[in-house]
Amino acid sequence: MKTFHHLLFMILLSWLVLLCYWCHTAATAGDEASFGVNNNIKCIDHERNSLLKFKRGVKDYCGILSSWGNQDDCCQWHGILCSNRTGHVIMLHLHDNENQFTCLEVLREINLSGNNLSEATDWIQTINNIPSLRVLYLDDCELYPVIPSSLSYNNSLTALRVVSLQSNHLNDTPIFQWLFNSSGNSNQIEYLDLSDNSISGHLPSAFESVHSLSYLDLSGNSLSGFLPSAFESMHSLSYLDLSYNSFSGFFPSAFENLHSLSHLSLSDNNLEGPIPEYFRNLRSLKVLHLSNNKLHGPLSKIASCLCNLQKLDLQGNIFTDDMSDVFQALSVGCTNEPLLEYLDLSMNQFWGSVPNMISSFSSMRELDLNGNHLNGSISQGIGKLSMLEVLDVSYNSIRDTLNHNHFLNLSNLRELYLSDNHALMVNLSAGWVPPFKLNIISLRSCKLGPSFPDWLLTQTNFSYLDISDTQLSDKIPASFWAKSLSSNLQFLNASHNKIHGVLPNLSATFDIDSVIDLSSNYFEGSIPSFLGTYASSLYLNDNMFSDATHLLCPRIGNTVLWDLDLSNNLLSGKLPDCWMKFDQLQYLHLENNKFSGNIPTSIGDLKQLNYLHLQNNSFSGDLPARLENCTSLLILDLGYNSLTGYIPPSIGIAFNDLRLLNLRGNHFFGRLPLSLCQLSNLHLLDLAINHISGTIPDCIHNLTAMIKGGSDYLVSVSTSLGKEAISPYEETAVIEWKREQQKFKDTLAQVNYIDLSSNELEGEIPDGITNLTGLISLDLSRNKLRGSIVSNIGQLILLEFLDLSNNHLSGVIPTSLADVSYLGTLDLSNNNLSGKIPLGTQLQGFDPSSYKGNPLLCGAPLRKCPGDKPPNGESMIHQEEHGNDDIYPGLYISVVLGFIIGFWGVCGTLVMKTSWRHAFFRLFDGMKDKVYVMVVVNIARAWRKP
Structure with a gap:
């Protein structure tokens, strides 16, 4: 009964907060209302009864509600304001003196969540005067931008233990001054939720004095700087969420003493470096969210002792461990099987295989390894995870063939993501009936074909199916269209295969916002009308369809299509x-x-x-x-x-x-x-x-x-x-x-x-x-076109293609054109341009055909212009060429004279002097005899060898 009375009071208190604003609005609109004024409109019976129930449930020591019930017309009661037009109670005005709420000693909890308090101010003083208040919920109340000063420096709420102000627009430090003022409740608050506000800057030092906190949620703000050391004194802290802020740097040592911590979320910040090894001592941790930071490994050093961990989210970091080492670390040191239910290691740089020890994680419900560098196999042990609901290994380089053993006991599996593993084959034997009924099937770019897989025909509950680019070159069985497409189908993609045949014209029904993509196949014939009846997006492009009459002129009603692609057909x-x-x-x-x-x-x-x-x-x-x-x-x-x-x-x-x-x-x-x-x-x-x-x-x-x-x-x-x-x-x-x-x-x-x-x-x-x-x-x-090329064409600095050919343009080529550095294609041919092509590496680099058909145009890469002086380099080349012509006769004479003098200097001497000639030939004969003897001796030795 007491709880019921509290609830009634909270409802009426919320009226107090809101209806003052309504009253002001009604008054300005001409809907006159007043306190205790006789009028022809009487209060509504059920509102009168509610007020009386409220009175019976409150200990009104101050007699504030003593007039209630003395008259039948509740509009005459003290503090009640009624509309003179409708008779509805539109305001409770119960604070005629500042101490009256001290009489409401039973009030311990206020919950005004979901009300718009952005323009209401009376609630401030109301709360200030309730010293017994222990629990305050003002979630999603449009509080903006700060807690007003009348509340910020209040010292009377000494009993306050639970404060939730999430999803407002608070953006300044008075909120902390109110919560942690030195003479008030600084060491008493146990539960504090300020998530999804606009609080910025560094955490205030006031947190260092709060030892009683067991729950702290500051997620979804704009807090920045290093993680503060203030947490080292919060030994009672069991829940800490600082995610979706802008904290940076490494982990502080302050977390080392948080042995009671069971939930830690630091996701979506700018943290970097390794996870400290002291995490091994946080054995109470059950939930650890560190996604979307810049953390790196090795992970195996800290994971080995977290045996109570149920959720681990490391998505979007830069860990580089071997996946086998990770699973080994998560299971070693635990006397019983790991309790891990949720493991998200996606969007990192893990590599290797999914190991056999995966089978020991019997509590696993969701396993997400997508977006890594896995390049090995998937153990058949994964088929033993009977609790598994979500399996995602997409966007890797897994090289394996999955058979029915990989899915043997996965009776709870609902979402299967294998997409974008180009060397992964799914080869489930014909006639095998899976134990699961999948809601999401994502197999894009795996090897599924060439035949349409039988096991897919057993899946009749899926809302999402992607079998695009899976090497299918078969007809889709009629039973797939008639039975497999469930009424909750939202997405079907079989594009980029070689599927052929005619689509049946069925009366199938599915979700009104579904997406159907059968593009880039070999479908032919007529397009059935049922595809356009319910689909919001329909892609049938790049096929061989020859008739779309039924689709484009439906007989019944309007379609819900907002995207239709029939391009590249017949x-x-x-x-x-x-x-x-x-x-x-x-x-x-x-x-x-x-x-x-x-x-x-x-x-x-x-x-x-x-x-x-x-x-x-x-x-x-x-x-x-x-x-x-x-x-x-x-x-x-x-x-x-x-x-x-x-x-x-x-x-x-x-x-x-x-x-x-x-x-x-x-x-x-x-x-x-x-x-x-x-x-x-x-x-x-x-x-x-x-x-x-x-x-x-x-x-x-x-x-x-x-x-x-x-x-x-x-x-x-x-x-x-x-x-x-x-x-x-x-x-x-x-x-x-x-x-x-x-x-x-x-x-x-x-x-x-x-x-x-x-x-x-x-x-x-x-x-x-x-x-x-x-x-x-x-x-x-x-x-x-006539006239000249505009002189400032060089302003088109991003121009890559310019074609002004085959016109009647005249005059010179503007010099500014040489400044267009991105120009890759230029055609000025077949005009009446004249003069010199402006100098610059850009214009001289084009083929002469870019300028042909302009007889009066000259300069590189065309012929020289009259009166052009050769460049310095060209002049030197000509000088060298002429110099070489002068040198050649002397060179020839020197060579001939040298030959004559050398030849006759030796041979002439031998001819003229007999003794020298005899000595020369004797020397030659002696050398010949020595060579002959050496050759004969060596041949003889070779023959004597065994």
Whole structure:
């Protein structure tokens, strides 16, 4: 009964806090209310009864509530404020004097969590006057920014033991001054939760005097600096959470004495270095969270004595241990089997294999080793972990073949992540029925095929299935579509295989927000309508589908599709005019098919459409006027069709958020509309290969998005289910880049590009185009442009591609062009340019073909200009060449004279002097005889050897 009375009091106290603000609001709105004033509106019966129950449950020593019940109308009672319009009690005003709450001696706990106290102030003094208060919960009360000074320096709450102020906006130290003031309750608080506030700076020294704390949560703030030494005196501390702050440096020695600590969380800080060896002595630890720091090993030194550990989270550090050593350390020294239930070692640099001793961790429920360097095998001992619910070894380099022994007793397994182990094969024998029913199956890039695995047909509860890039080259069994797809399916990805066959047209139902990705296979025939009935994202691109009528013109109701990709198929004929049924659509890819006829007018019903890709089909006729209703368009890609007519004059007004406009390779004619200049967010403009005439608008400098070096306008869809993203979608576009069609994905947002080539444009290049300093590619070739190249073209410092060829440009090449250091492709050919090519390594490095067809142009790499003096180096070479010509005759004479003198100096002497000649030949004969004797003797010795 006492608890019930306390609850009633807390409810009424919360009214006290909130309704003062409501009262003020009601009064200003004309809803007059007053205390104890007669009016025609009487209080509501059930509110009167509640007030009386409250009175009976409170020891009102001061008689504050003595008037309650004397009259039937509770609006006449002391401290009650009612609305004159509705009769509801809208305020309790019970603090006529500052000491009245000292009469409420039974009040020990206040819980006002979840109320908005941001503009209420009376609760401050109310709490100050309750000396018996032991428990205070003000969670999520919009307290901002600090505890007011009237409470900060209060000394009367000497009984306070439990304080929870989490999820507010507290950001200053008065909160600590209130909690730990010297004459109050500094050594009494046992439970303190200030998590998810905005407290910044270093922890105050006041913590050093708090010896009674057993629970402290400061997570989710902006605390910084080194971990303080204040914790060394908190011998009673059993729960400490400092995660999601900005603490840095190494572990302090202060933690060494926290022998009562059972829960320690320091995740998401900037801690570095090894985990101290004194952690081996913290034998009470049951939960240790150190994820997302810069900690390194060896881990095995500290793990060997933590036998009571139930949760260990080291995700996102730089540990480099052999995985076998880690499991050995976690099990050695423990007299019984390890108690570990949750082990997260993901996103580190562990290597090796999952060892046999894994079987001893019988309590394990979740094992996460993803994102490491595991390059060995997985022990079959893992199949003995009957409690295991989550197994994640994805993003490693495991080389093994998993068979049914690896899963033998995993009856509780619900989530299996093996993705991105390219040398890992899953080979479960045909007919084997797994003991588990999985919710999440992630096998991307493992070796699963070539046949569709039988064991997958037994899994009928999964909400997530990723078997993409698994070397499947089979048909998907009909029973998979009819039975395996459960009603809670959210994600199915079988893309990038060689799956073939026809998809059945079923009445299957699944989650209304599901993602289906069957792209990059060999599916053919018609696309069944059931795929679009419930899916929110449908990727069927890069297949061989030939008919999409049922999908694109559903018979019943509107679809929930917001992303549809049918590109790169064999779809043909007219596009159905049923787009009013796709009112949620944001992404539409139909490029690279064989669609023909006019673009349907109902395309204008796609009010939320962001991306429209119809490139490389055979659409004809004018653009439908209703297309201008698609005001959310970011990308309009209609290139390489047979569209005709004028570019809509209001295009820059209707699509003012447009980032990419591609009308390339059509039959548009007429002048460029001036409204194009209003596309201030445009990054890619491609109107090449049309019949556009007139001049380039002078206002082109208003395309201000091209002043910057890139943008973030492309949205990557990334929702998640469990640990996996359930949508792999990233926006792509194929554009003409450096004379080749290239597909841009991640880098598309970084390209600033203008291509107006192969049209009939006249006039001069506007000077303002050089203001677009973020331009990377500019192609104005094959037009009828006249005049000179703008002199300050060197302002386009990021330019990589410039083509002004096949125009009627004249004058000199601006010297500033030599300063464009990124320029990789330049074509100025077939104009009327003259003069000398500006000197600089950039322009001289291009092939002469970049300048051909300009007869009056000279200078390297073309012919020399008249009157050019050779460079110093070239002059020296010529001098050396001429000098060599002068030297050659003397060299020849010297060689001949030397030969004559040398030859006849020796041979002439032998001819003229007989005694010398005889002596020379005798010497020669003697040498010959000696050589002959040596050869004969050596041959004889060789024959005598056995």
